[in-house]
Amino acid sequence: MFDDASPIFQQLADSLSDDVLRGVYAEGDQVPSINELAVFHRINPATANRAVSLLVDQGVLVKRRGVGMFVADGALDLIRTARRTAFTARFVVPLLAEARTLGIHPDTLVDLLRKEATP
Amino acid sequence: MKRVLDVFALHVSRRSTTWLMPLWLSLGVVAVMVVITFAMRLAGVDTLDPEIADGLRNSQGILWTLIGFLIALGVQSSVACFAFALALGTTRRQYVIGTGLYFLLQTAYLSVLLSLLLALEKATNHWFMGAHTLDVWALGAGDWAHFLTVVPSGVLASLALGALAGASWLRFGNRGPMIICGAFVVLLLAGILLVMPRLEAFLGWFSVLWAGVALTVLAAVSLAGAWSFLSRASVRNA
Amino acid sequence: MSAAIEARSLTKRYGPVTALDGVTLSIERDAITGLLGRNGAGKTVLMSLITAHETPTSGTIRVLGEDPRENERVLGQTCFVRDNQRYPDEFRVPHLLNTGARFYPSRDADLAARVVDTFELPTDRDIRKLSRGQLSAVGILVGLASRAPLTFFDEPYLGLDATARMLFYDLLLRDYIAHPRTIVVSTHLIDEIEELLSRVIVLDHGRVREDAEVDELRGRALRLSGRMDAIERVTANHAVLHRNSLGVLGTAVVTATTDLADEAAAAGLTTEPASLHELVAAYGLHTKEVSS
Numbered sequence: 001m002f003d004d005a006s007p008i009f010q011q012l013a014d015s016l017s018d019d020v021l022r023g024v025y026a027e028g029d030q031v032p033s034i035n036e037l038a039v040f041h042r043i044n045p046a047t048a049n050r051a052v053s054l055l056v057d058q059g060v061l062v063k064r065r066g067v068g069m070f071v072a073d074g075a076l077d078l079i080r081t082a083r084r085t086a087f088t089a090r091f092v093v094p095l096l097a098e099a100r101t102l103g104i105h106p107d108t109l110v111d112l113l114r115k116e117a118t119p
Numbered sequence: 120m121k122r123v124l125d126v127f128a129l130h131v132s133r134r135s136t137t138w139l140m141p142l143w144l145s146l147g148v149v150a151v152m153v154v155i156t157f158a159m160r161l162a163g164v165d166t167l168d169p170e171i172a173d174g175l176r177n178s179q180g181i182l183w184t185l186i187g188f189l190i191a192l193g194v195q196s197s198v199a200c201f202a203f204a205l206a207l208g209t210t211r212r213q214y215v216i217g218t219g220l221y222f223l224l225q226t227a228y229l230s231v232l233l234s235l236l237l238a239l240e241k242a243t244n245h246w247f248m249g250a251h252t253l254d255v256w257a258l259g260a261g262d263w264a265h266f267l268t269v270v271p272s273g274v275l276a277s278l279a280l281g282a283l284a285g286a287s288w289l290r291f292g293n294r295g296p297m298i299i300c301g302a303f304v305v306l307l308l309a310g311i312l313l314v315m316p317r318l319e320a321f322l323g324w325f326s327v328l329w330a331g332v333a334l335t336v337l338a339a340v341s342l343a344g345a346w347s348f349l350s351r352a353s354v355r356n357a
Numbered sequence: 358m359s360a361a362i363e364a365r366s367l368t369k370r371y372g373p374v375t376a377l378d379g380v381t382l383s384i385e386r387d388a389i390t391g392l393l394g395r396n397g398a399g400k401t402v403l404m405s406l407i408t409a410h411e412t413p414t415s416g417t418i419r420v421l422g423e424d425p426r427e428n429e430r431v432l433g434q435t436c437f438v439r440d441n442q443r444y445p446d447e448f449r450v451p452h453l454l455n456t457g458a459r460f461y462p463s464r465d466a467d468l469a470a471r472v473v474d475t476f477e478l479p480t481d482r483d484i485r486k487l488s489r490g491q492l493s494a495v496g497i498l499v500g501l502a503s504r505a506p507l508t509f510f511d512e513p514y515l516g517l518d519a520t521a522r523m524l525f526y527d528l529l530l531r532d533y534i535a536h537p538r539t540i541v542v543s544t545h546l547i548d549e550i551e552e553l554l555s556r557v558i559v560l561d562h563g564r565v566r567e568d569a570e571v572d573e574l575r576g577r578a579l580r581l582s583g584r585m586d587a588i589e590r591v592t593a594n595h596a597v598l599h600r601n602s603l604g605v606l607g608t609a610v611v612t613a614t615t616d617l618a619d620e621a622a623a624a625g626l627t628t629e630p631a632s633l634h635e636l637v638a639a640y641g642l643h644t645k646e647v648s649s
Binding site: 006009045 | 533575
Binding site for chain 3: 122125128129132133134136195200202203205206207208209210211212350353354
C-alpha cells in the first residue's frame with residue numbers, strides 16, 4: 001500500500017485524509033487507534049503515531065483522552081482547502097507538462113476537459 | 120542461582136541421554152564380560168576355580184571401557200547444550216555450574232546402578248559362572264568401602280575430563296582435544312617418572328581414600344579448566 | 358530516547374579479518390531496530406558482541422548500561438537465536454516449550470502455542486531433522502515467545518516462503534504492540550520489513566554507514582535515470598553510490614541534496630527517491646560499474 005515516494009507516515013496521513021474527504025469517516029466519527037492502524041497496515045506503531053500526530057496538528061483529528069481519536073469538527077473544510085491549494089501543483093502542472101510533451105495545445109486540453117466532464 | 124538450576128534441567132530434559140545411556144552402559148559392560156567368561160568356559164577353562172578366579176579379578180577391560188564412555192558422555196553433555204544455553208542468555212559460569220550439577224546427578228545414578236550390579240554379581244556367585252565383571256582388583260575386589268570411594272569419584276572425574284575435552288574443542292576447534300591429550304600424556308609420564316623410583320614407598324602410602332581424593336581433585340580441576348576454556352570460547356563453533 | 362545498547366569504537370578481529378571496525382552506535386529501548394547490510398557486513402558479529410557470545414578485540418559495549426560479559430542480570434534479559442542455531446540432542450518442539458518457560462519469566466505459553474500453530478511446526482520430530490524453513494520457524498518460536506526485554510533475530514526468515522514471512526511479521530508486530538520490548542532484526546530482505554522498523558542501522562564491511570530513522574533514510578538518496586553523459590555532468594560534485602549503464606542510458610543512485618533534484622530535472626533526467634533496498638545495496642556495491 002505504501003511506496004517509496006514519500007515517508008510512510010505522510011502517506012498514511014494522506015490516506016486517512018482521503019477517507020475523511022470521501023465520507024468514510026464523518027466529522028465526529030471515531031477513527032481506528034494507532035495500534036489498530038499499525039497492525040492493519042503492518043507498520044511500526046511509531047509511524048502510525050506520527051501520522052496521527054500530524055493530522056492532530058493540522059486540526060483534522062482530535063484526541064479525546066481515554067476514549068480515542070476522532071475526526072474534528074470542520075475537518076472536511078480543512079482538508080478540502082488544503083487539497084485545493086495543492087491541486088495546481090499536484091495535478092495541473094504535471095498535466096500541462098505531459099500535454100506539452102505530446103504536443104497538445106492548452107486550448108485542446110480545455111476541450112478535452114469539457115468533453116470528459118459532460119456526462 | 121535459578122538459572123544454574125535451569126541449565127541443570129536443560130541437561131536432564133535429554134531423557135534418553137540421562138537415564139538410558141548409563142543404564143545401557145552399565146548393563147553392556149557387565150554383559151560383555153559375562154559373554155567373554157562364557158566363551159572361556161566353552162573353551163574349557165574352569166572359571167570357578169579359585170586360582171583362575173583370582174586371575175580374572177585382574178581384568179581391567181571394564182574399567183577402561185567405562186572411563187572411555189564416560190569421557191564421551193562428558194564431552195557430549197558439555198558441547199550439546201552450550202550454544203543453546205547461551206542463546207537463552209546464560210553466562211558461562213552458570214553453564215559450567217549447572218553442567219557440574221548434572222554430572223553429580225549422573226555420578227549418583229551410575230554409582231547406584233553399578234552398586235546394584237556388584238551386589239547382584241556377588242549374590243549370584245559372579246553371574247553363576249565366575250564371571251568377574253565388577254568384582255575386580257581395580258574396583259576393590261568386592262570391598263564396598265573401596266568400591267564406593269573409587270566409583271563415584273572415578274565417574275565424576277571421567278565426566279569432568281570429557282567436559283574439559285569438549286570445552287577445549289569449543290575453544291580451539293579440532294586442536295583442542297589434541298592439546299588436552301598431549302598434556303595428559305605429559306602429566307602421566309611425569310607422574311610415572313616420579314613414582315617409579317619410589318614405588319615401594321608409594322605403594323605403602325597409597326590408600327583408597329587418597330585415590331578417591333585425587334580423583335575428586337582431578338574432577339574439580341577439569342571443571343575449572345573447562346570453565347576457563349568456555350570463557351573464551353565463541354558460540355560460533357558449537 | 359534511552360539507549361538499551363551502546364557501542365563505542367567496537368572492533369572485532371578474527372586473525373587477519375576485521376569483522377567490525379570501530380563501530381559506534383546506540384540502539385533505542387523498546388523500538389524495533391533493523392540491522393541491514395549484505396552477507397558478511399558484520400550484523401551477526403555485532404549481535405554476538407552485544408549478547409556476549411563473543412568478546413570485543415577493542416572498544417566497549419554497554420547493554421542496559423552495563424558490560425554484558427558474564428553479567429547474569431543483563432544476559433538473563435536477552436535472547437539471541439542465530440540463523441544456524443544448534444539445539445541440544447534429542448530436542449523436539451515440546452522440549453523448547455518447556456525450556457522457554459523455564460528460562461524466561463516473561464515467556465508466554467499462548468503465544469508459543471500460536472507460533473507452533475501458525476507455522477505448523479511438527480512436534481514429534483528431532484529439531485535437527487527439520488527443514489530450513491521449519492528451523493527458522495523454531496528460531497522465531499524461541500525468540501518471540503521468550504518476550505525477552507532484549508530480543509535479537511538473526512535473519513529469521515531464511516527458508517520461509519512469502520506467506521510464512523508475512524505471518525511472522527504479523528506475529529512480531531502484534532506482540533510487540535501488546536508487549537513493547539527492544540527488538541533487533543538483522544536482515545538483507547529490506548523491502549518487506551522496512552515498514553515494521555522504526556530505526557535502521559546499515560553496516561557495510563564492518564562499519565556503520567547509516568544509523569537513522571527509517572523515514573530519514575528513505576529520503577537519503579535519489580535515483581536519476583536518463584542519458585549517462587547528463588548523469589555524469591549533474592553528479593560531478595555529488596556522492597554517487599552506484600552507477601548502472603545500458604548503452605547511452607543509465608541510472609545512478611546519488612546521495613540527495615536540495616539542489617540535486619532540480620539540476621537533474623533541468624538536465625532532462627528522471628528523479629525518483631531511491632528505495633531503502635537500493636540504498637543499502639548501493640553501499641554494498643560501492644561505485645563499481647555494472648554494465649548489463
